[in-house]
Amino acid sequence: MRRRTLGITAVSAAALGAAAACGSDDGDSAGGETPEFSGELVIWADETRTPVLKEFVKNFEQEVGVKVTVEEHVETLREDYLTATEQGQGPDIVVGAHDWAGQYAGAGAVAPVTLTADQQAALNETAIKAFTVDGNVYGVPYALENLGLIRNTDLAPEAPATFEDLVAAGQAAGTDEVLMMEVSVNGNAYNAYPLFSSMGGYLFKDDGTGTLDPTDVGVDSPGGIAAFEKFAELGAAGVLKTTYDATNCTPFFVEGKTAFLISGPWALTDVQGAGLNYEVTAIPGFEGQGPAAPFLGVQGFYVSSKAKNAVFAQEFVSNYVLTEDLQLKLAEAGGRQPALTDAAEAYTTDNADAQGFAAAGENAVPMPNISAMDSVWEPFGRAQADAIDGASSGADAAKTAAQTIRDAVGA
């Protein structure tokens, strides 16, 4: 495992000023001296966020006067954090996706964070819901991401209004493939969800407040079955293939082998690098059906329940993370929309890609963070792959998947 540590040797006068301001009145002026802290705030993040964060913690170091170390964890951050925290060797803060919240809270590994009413109002409402487990907020959101439709404007000038239009335009473009959307041999529930939701399928019933009922599985609801029948239909028509996987989706789009790519902001680097003319728009729903709602993924900061520097950790996530300036910079570095509404507005202005993904995410639902969701990915994906391959009918695939999920959840 690669780990990098940030060595901070000097703390500026501003930091001392801040420290002194909160400090003692015993006449001991701290000006000019480096405050001696026994503690050190440790943050764990994955490889894409570590370099960005390293820049931004410097401000916090200066404002509060505590040394902050950002450590990089490749690939296994989610698991590493749990294991290390159990052993009492974890960091004070971990940066991760909102759907970890259920598992982390269930493991007693993260502490609830209380946001003031003002702070909640300033944030994207869905982003807070995403981090809520059993009525408590467990993480402070900073960036949102969702799937969108990336279109090669030379091959398909008009944004399709329905999925049927998309298929027709994709065929009319005369390319090898109609559309690239990651499916892979075992299916991909994340990428399948927009089409699934357009036909009226749901995974777990929402009680209207954003709380999901893990005992009400909707994969084989009428809408769910209709969606899987659509997968079978699209598979038979050669629009969706289980051979579209992470290794060829973006490359085929970049090489002009297809006019459409359903993917997220992470694909843009490659697309821009190829110098294509493209536009990001919402994923169209099926004709006469609901909109295609992608999953909303929210990135945020969790505070460890065993943080050794809980005071600084809570201060960092509940106040520093929620500054517009920081969120804007993180957004620009990561290409994701900020979770603070004001920062999001500033970010999307004059940024066509960001506007496109924001439009695509208008109906987005947060990816469920309840631990029952862990039991959905595999069965759902495999059922989708079976339907697309024609190995089983859409209805059968949906029913089998629903049954497997119910068995696993214990519903």
Place this chain on the structure above:
Amino acid sequence: MLEQRSRTAGSATAAGLIIKIAVLAVVAALAVWAALPLIAAEAWWGLALEAAVVAVLYYVYLQRRAIQLKYLVPGTLLLIAFQILPVILTIGTSFSNYGDGHRVDKEQAVEAIIAAGVQQTPGGATYLFAVGESSTGELTLLLTDQRDGSTWAGTEAGLTELDDATVDASGRVTAAPGYTVWDLAELNERQAELAELAVPTGDDSGIKVQGLSAFEGTSTRSYDEACDCIADAATGTVWYADNEEGSFLTEDGEPALVGWRVDIGADNYLDVLTDPDIRGPFLGIFTWNILFAAGSVLLTFAIGLGTAMALNKPSMRGTKVYRTLMILPYAMPSFAMLLVWAQMFNRDFGLVNDLFNLSVNWYGGTWSARAMVLIANTWLGWPYMFLICLGALQALPSDSLEAARIDGATGVTAFRKITLPLLLIALTPLLISSFAFNFNNFNAIELLSGGSPFRAGDAVGGTDLLITYAFRQAFGATTADYGFASAISVFIFLIVATMSAVMFRFTRNQEDVYS
């Protein structure tokens, strides 16, 4: 005799003595380095163990009698640390329900459930806070209301208005008469003391500190030792501890969010043995697992031996070039090679189907996927067999072969009756270890097929080995269940150990026949 030898060995050359002193010095240094954190963590048992290990090492290398020990001790210590200890820990885990939702101990579970019951009072104030210590050492929260900037002193008696406080630009109290205000470092270091300071603001609400601010909140949950239950005063929910399952359950059996780790006896093993949903696939995987390992060994051995025989022919030219080329698949990192193979078997865009003009859905069918992993694994494995076969062939006694030739045995007969039996004596242990390796060849399956094909509803794929199945149970996309995965690991350990023991006995008998 022994004593004499040991004396000569003990009084070695000056260089030997220096090396010995240096190595023991390093051991001492490492021991001190490792001891400091153990002392800090007050892990006295660990410290005692470490001291014992160091004492053993010093005793063994400073005495002169037991020479054998000097060779055995380092290996034995490493064996204990890296082989036996993990097995014991795995067996220990396999008797517990350790996994998602059952990771912490009971005390921590109670803490987490109660912490989740703290809610901000609707419309309650939020404060910036500082901590003041009176001359008698009593702690007081010095609060600044963020709405109107008024300052308050919070003690166990409640909130009182604080006059004459000095505040900074943000409004935080920096000085107040009668108090020594903590600076940040002190605050961070002494946060534990702070946690014990409860400042009530009402019947069941109080000031909750969070970071450098505080809010008025209500804690609705409490743990009652008498009934071993947690009650939520706001919702009326009561969770009773189920100490066998490691969960707090309501009367309807709804578990609280956090459970704890308990010993569940042999339940994980019973699950494997009795649950038809697990037993069925287990037998299926086991059969395929043996097929895969045996098939990999046979195919790689057959091809390796064939190419080795071809290159071993005296009339063969350009053997060096061939040899170099044949080592290539073995020399490249198998991680990268397996990922390349995975792409080559793509039905629509893969090289294999393109080249042979096929349209096989390699990942789709159980047997096509099995053929796929066998083909790729054979490709990766045969250069190894080729190398050892070539070496063994060149070491064969030429007189036996010549005698056979004189007796009129040629071609197939000579190979079957003379060459192969002679080769097998040398190679059987290697074939057995190759079998054991492929039995647990996690990379080949995980990187190539990932266990596919899976039919919807099945937890087990057509090419799953026991080890990939166990891995998915523990770390896969589904909820982690370390206890169950450990039980499967123990089964795998027993199976491989038994098979290896049987096969080595068989080899020994075989050696008796030929020697």
